[in-house]
Amino acid sequence: MSSEPLLELTNVSSAYGRIQALKGISLQVRAGEIVCMIGANGAGKSTTLMTICGIVKCREGDIRYQGASIRDVIPAQLPPLGLCQVPEGRRIFPRLGVDDNLEMGAFFRRDADIQKDKEHVYSLFPVLRERRKQRGGTLSGGEQQMLAIGRALMSRPKLLLLDEPSLGLAPLFVKKIFEIIQEINQKDGTTILLVEQNANIALQTAERGYVLETGRITMEDKARDLLTNPRIRQAYLGE
Amino acid sequence: MTRESKKIWKIYAVGMIWFFGLLWPLLGIRDDGTLAVVKALSVWFYVFAGTLIILVLYLLHRRGTLQWVTKPLSAARERTASAAGVLPVWFWIAVVFAGALIFPQITNRYAQDVAINVLVYICLGLGLNIVVGLAGMLDLGYIAFYGVGAYTYALLSIHYHVSFWLALPVAAVFACIAGCIIGYPTLRMRGDYLAIVTLGFGEIVRIILNNWMALTKGPNGLLGIAPPAIYMPEFSGGFGFEVLYLKKLTPLYYLILGLAVVTVISVHRLNYSRIGRAWEAIREDETAAELMGVNTFKLKLLAYAMGAVFGGLAGAFFAARMRFVSPESFTFIESAMVLSMVVLGGMGSIPGIILGTIALIVLPEVFREIELYRMLAFGAAMSIMMIFRPKGLIPAKRVGMRSDEKEAGVVLGTPAGVD
Amino acid sequence: MEFFIQQLINGLTLGGIYALIALGYTMVYGIIQLINFAHGEFFAAGGYMGVILLSYLASKGLMQTHPWICLGGSLVLAMTYCAFLAMAVEKVAYKPLRYASRLSILLSALGMSIFLQNGLMLTQGVYDKPYPSIFSQGGFEMGLIRVSYLQILIVAVTVVLLIGLNFLVYKSRIGKAMRATAQDKVMSALVGINSDRIISATFAIGAGLAAAAGIIMGLYYGSVRYDMGFLPGIKAFAAAVLGGIGNITGAMIGGLIIGMVEIFGAGYISGQYKDVFAFIILIAVLYFMPTGIMGENVDDTRV
Numbered sequence: 001m002s003s004e005p006l007l008e009l010t011n012v013s014s015a016y017g018r019i020q021a022l023k024g025i026s027l028q029v030r031a032g033e034i035v036c037m038i039g040a041n042g043a044g045k046s047t048t049l050m051t052i053c054g055i056v057k058c059r060e061g062d063i064r065y066q067g068a069s070i071r072d073v074i075p076a077q078l079p080p081l082g083l084c085q086v087p088e089g090r091r092i093f094p095r096l097g098v099d100d101n102l103e104m105g106a107f108f109r110r111d112a113d114i115q116k117d118k119e120h121v122y123s124l125f126p127v128l129r130e131r132r133k134q135r136g137g138t139l140s141g142g143e144q145q146m147l148a149i150g151r152a153l154m155s156r157p158k159l160l161l162l163d164e165p166s167l168g169l170a171p172l173f174v175k176k177i178f179e180i181i182q183e184i185n186q187k188d189g190t191t192i193l194l195v196e197q198n199a200n201i202a203l204q205t206a207e208r209g210y211v212l213e214t215g216r217i218t219m220e221d222k223a224r225d226l227l228t229n230p231r232i233r234q235a236y237l238g239e
Numbered sequence: 240m241t242r243e244s245k246k247i248w249k250i251y252a253v254g255m256i257w258f259f260g261l262l263w264p265l266l267g268i269r270d271d272g273t274l275a276v277v278k279a280l281s282v283w284f285y286v287f288a289g290t291l292i293i294l295v296l297y298l299l300h301r302r303g304t305l306q307w308v309t310k311p312l313s314a315a316r317e318r319t320a321s322a323a324g325v326l327p328v329w330f331w332i333a334v335v336f337a338g339a340l341i342f343p344q345i346t347n348r349y350a351q352d353v354a355i356n357v358l359v360y361i362c363l364g365l366g367l368n369i370v371v372g373l374a375g376m377l378d379l380g381y382i383a384f385y386g387v388g389a390y391t392y393a394l395l396s397i398h399y400h401v402s403f404w405l406a407l408p409v410a411a412v413f414a415c416i417a418g419c420i421i422g423y424p425t426l427r428m429r430g431d432y433l434a435i436v437t438l439g440f441g442e443i444v445r446i447i448l449n450n451w452m453a454l455t456k457g458p459n460g461l462l463g464i465a466p467p468a469i470y471m472p473e474f475s476g477g478f479g480f481e482v483l484y485l486k487k488l489t490p491l492y493y494l495i496l497g498l499a500v501v502t503v504i505s506v507h508r509l510n511y512s513r514i515g516r517a518w519e520a521i522r523e524d525e526t527a528a529e530l531m532g533v534n535t536f537k538l539k540l541l542a543y544a545m546g547a548v549f550g551g552l553a554g555a556f557f558a559a560r561m562r563f564v565s566p567e568s569f570t571f572i573e574s575a576m577v578l579s580m581v582v583l584g585g586m587g588s589i590p591g592i593i594l595g596t597i598a599l600i601v602l603p604e605v606f607r608e609i610e611l612y613r614m615l616a617f618g619a620a621m622s623i624m625m626i627f628r629p630k631g632l633i634p635a636k637r638v639g640m641r642s643d644e645k646e647a648g649v650v651l652g653t654p655a656g657v658d
Numbered sequence: 659m660e661f662f663i664q665q666l667i668n669g670l671t672l673g674g675i676y677a678l679i680a681l682g683y684t685m686v687y688g689i690i691q692l693i694n695f696a697h698g699e700f701f702a703a704g705g706y707m708g709v710i711l712l713s714y715l716a717s718k719g720l721m722q723t724h725p726w727i728c729l730g731g732s733l734v735l736a737m738t739y740c741a742f743l744a745m746a747v748e749k750v751a752y753k754p755l756r757y758a759s760r761l762s763i764l765l766s767a768l769g770m771s772i773f774l775q776n777g778l779m780l781t782q783g784v785y786d787k788p789y790p791s792i793f794s795q796g797g798f799e800m801g802l803i804r805v806s807y808l809q810i811l812i813v814a815v816t817v818v819l820l821i822g823l824n825f826l827v828y829k830s831r832i833g834k835a836m837r838a839t840a841q842d843k844v845m846s847a848l849v850g851i852n853s854d855r856i857i858s859a860t861f862a863i864g865a866g867l868a869a870a871a872g873i874i875m876g877l878y879y880g881s882v883r884y885d886m887g888f889l890p891g892i893k894a895f896a897a898a899v900l901g902g903i904g905n906i907t908g909a910m911i912g913g914l915i916i917g918m919v920e921i922f923g924a925g926y927i928s929g930q931y932k933d934v935f936a937f938i939i940l941i942a943v944l945y946f947m948p949t950g951i952m953g954e955n956v957d958d959t960r961v
Contacts, residue, residue: 053848055844055847055848074847074852075847075848076847076850076851076852076853077850078848078850079848079849079850080850084848084849085848087844087845087848091842091844091845091848092845093837093838093841093842093845093846094841094842095837095841095955096834096837096838096841100834103831103834104834104835104838104846104849104851105849107831107835107849107850107851108849108850108851151849152849155849155850254750257742257746258746260742261739261742261743261746262781264707264710264739265706265710265777265778265781265782266781268710268711268714269714270713270714270716270717271717272714272717272718375761377761377764377765379768424941424944424945425941425944427945428944428945428948430760430761430764431691431692431693431760431764432899432944432948434693434764435693435892435895435940436940436941436944438892439892439896439937439940439941440937440941442889442892442933442937443934443937446930446931446933446934447931447934450930450931571888572772575768575772578765578768579769582765611780612776612780614772614775614776615772615773615776615777615780617769617772617773618768618769618770618771618772618773618774618775618776619769619773620769621765621766621768621769621772622750622751622765622766622769622770622773623769625755625758625762625763625765625766625769626751626754626755626766629758629759629762
């Protein structure tokens with residue numbers, strides 16, 4: 001197994017319009033891991049994922065995936081390489097059906113296993129099968145989240161980026177989603193980088209964690225150590 | 240050859256092949272059953288040669304090979320700019336104005352005719368500038384106000400023998416009313432829709448002018464409009480007044496020059512007034528302006544109506560000069576031409592618009608052979624300018640970013656890897 | 659009563675033409691929020707390509723023997739030509755402005771419209787170019803109602819194209835990708851859809867339909883002119899807005915409505931002002947119901 005991390009950011013700075021959002025962050029994700037990034041609203045978590053994906057331009061530093069730089073790559077080139085993001089707010093295609101949304105997840109694929117993968121997603125999320133012809137925008141928040149994850153799975157990702165999967169979901173749903181995240185990681189070996197405001201569940205699911213504060217990484221540690229860290233408990237775990 | 244320049248050559252070659260492929264069917268497939276290549280090839284060759292030269296120059300410039308030309312040129316430009324800056328701006332304006340005053344005395348009729356045209360379009364361009372450049376609204380039917388002004392004077396003159404001077408304010412009022420009527424429903428719409436709705440209104444006005452035979456005699460137009468008349472004191476046989484009709488080019492030139500000067504001064508004062516500042520706020524970010532308490536709708540309507548007024552005044556002059564009006568003079572093409580003068584010259588920039596107008600009218604006159612290709616060049620120039628120099632020939636001095644420019648930069652972030 | 663039915667048939671025919679043109683406007687606006695002023699010129703270019711090819715084939719004698727094959731072949735070739743033309747225009751005049759202000763790209767579209775129209779004029783002349791009349795002959799009568807074979811052909815071709823487009827947009831992989839890109843451009847990039855190619859495809863398809871409409875127009879009215887794209891272009895855009903911008907079904911319905919209104923308006927109210935009706939509808943829709951009859955289909959996400 002390669003000792004090189006699957007994803008590595010080195011001193012990455014990026015700006016959103018005129019606002020300097022990320023100021024020289026560095027992180028690594030090794031294959032097979034679940035890594036989380038926690039931080040307050042506006043800390044730059046979503047920007048980090050969008051920078052990795054090339055939607056927000058990386059001004060300084062380097063982003064390496066599978067050993068090669070993806071800094072200047074077109075966003076659409078990443079899913080074929082196995083890098084897929086489930087962005088904040090789910091962003092399923094509102095006027096496409098559930099089934100069509102999944103199909104779009106596999107758009108770049110030309111192989112014959114697409115139908116099989118669709119079935120796999122439906123078995124993971126049976127409620128989606130019931131609604132397969134329904135328009136994406138009419139689903140509930142939790143169902144949309146499932147659909148968004150399912151859509152990402154259709155690309156057979158090696159590295160899955162998740163932006164606030166718990167946002168706006170009832171606690172029961174949140175638990176279920178995170179169970180599935182763990183299942184994806186353990187059964188399929190998918191590497192996961194997730195950013196979350198809900199530090200509790202994020203640190204319980206992940207192995208390692210980064211703390212992002214106004215565009216800078218202020219802490220990095222094993223997840224369980226962060227969970228017991230008094231500063232973290234005070235700032236992010238509501239004590 | 241570097242990798243990047245190889246890419247450019249590849250794109251260029253592919254582009255030229257595409258161009259030929261699109262051009263040939265229009266020129267090469269003939270009704271008599273022959274397939275000719277000659278005509279298409281010759282046109283293609285001209286375009287190829289021209290673009291090749293530009294591309295080579297551009298690549299050389301990028302490599303720095305042309306510095307022995309560009310360095311002294313830009314140095315000279317800087318020296319003239321600083322030399323010119325020694326004398327205050329009003330000095331240069333006075334020079335230009337003096338030149339304009341003596342212009343008809345030293346030129347022939349043809350040049351005066353062209354100059355009158357230029358001045359009319361300057362008035363139109365500046366009027367449209369209030370709408371497009373100052374308030375930031377894309378108006379594609381501006382020529383309708385020109386038409387309203389022209390027909391107002393025409394009808395008043397023919398049916399009621401109203402003098403030009405009395406009719407002038409009436410034309411302005413009618414144009415203003417037209418502006419309010421058109422503006423009221425349309426100014427709440429967003430930018431692109433506003434453009435096409437104003438286009439629609441412009442067309443409606445033209446269609447009405449073309450079909451309301453009773454009023455406008457339709458396509459036949461209205462004849463017999465009286466020229467402007469001034470009363471000159473006359474001293475033969477006692478003190479009295481003699482009517483002098485301004486039919487000759489020279490007095491007409493001075494008349495339109497006066498009108499143009501009034502327009503320039505008005506637009507300039509407007510730009511730097513409180514209203515102008517509010518317009519700039521609307522132009523930069525309409526939502527923010529609303530939040531700051533600016534009544535955007537009333538101000539937009541004001542801009543629209545004022546632009547209409549200047550258009551109407553120019554229209555009245557046009558009718559008085561030609562002494563004949565017909566709907567043909569008020570087509571969409573005219574609106575597009577005025578718009579391109581504003582855009583190419585520099586939106587919101589008075590010297591830019593003047594320069595743009597002069598360029599767009601004088602150049603085709605000078606190079607008569609290219610008259611045929613004038614509109615073709617217009618269209619291409621518009622696209623080219625938008626890509627390479629959207630601010631125009633002489634950009635407006637107060638440069639705040641338009642709100643949609645700021646927005647556009649954020650929509651996809653600034654994307655990585657543009658191919 | 660017969661008059662009414664006759665107008666109905668005429669309205670259907672004209673409505674079909676407007677629907678085909680409106681589809682191009684609505685698809686392009688849905689995906690990049692641009693009113694492609696040059697779209698009317700694709701319509702005109704299609705009409706010209708049709709007559710150019712038909713005249714050529716006529717001079718080769720093929721029109722005598724296989725008129726319908728000639729028509730079919732010309733239709734396909736003209737649609738292909740306009741597809742390439744649209745892709746070229748997009749690459750050259752719109753793509754560089756993808757991240758510029760809305761005003762810039764609108765003005766570039768306006769410039770392209772003027773450029774193409776004058777290009778047609780310079781290469782093909784200012785006079786009307788007549789279509790071969792062989793197709794417009796013949797028809798049948800039901801009482802006072804006259805239906806020409808040409809009208810039946812036009813309606814048939816329009817229906818086939820509309821069904822084809824429907825299938826393409828709602829059932830095919832690339833159609834779904836087009837809709838996905840229109841609904842959320844950022845997300846479609848994140849799932850691996852290359853928006854550049856999808857945008858090119860959208861332009862190509864829209865122009866192809868417009869080309870078909872151009873040929874139909876030429877057949878129906880007998881000739882084409884370099885400026886034939888101007889008025890139908892605006893009316894078709896009105897149809898797209900009426901149906902809900904970005905909405906494919908809306909554009910089809912909008913086109914039919916505008917066509918009907920124009921024919922009935924001309925027949926019952928005033929023939930001279932027939933062009934005004936479409937504008938009035940446009941202004942009314944934008945003022946009272948800007949999202950149109952069937953709702954918009956644009957990217958309403960906020961990053």
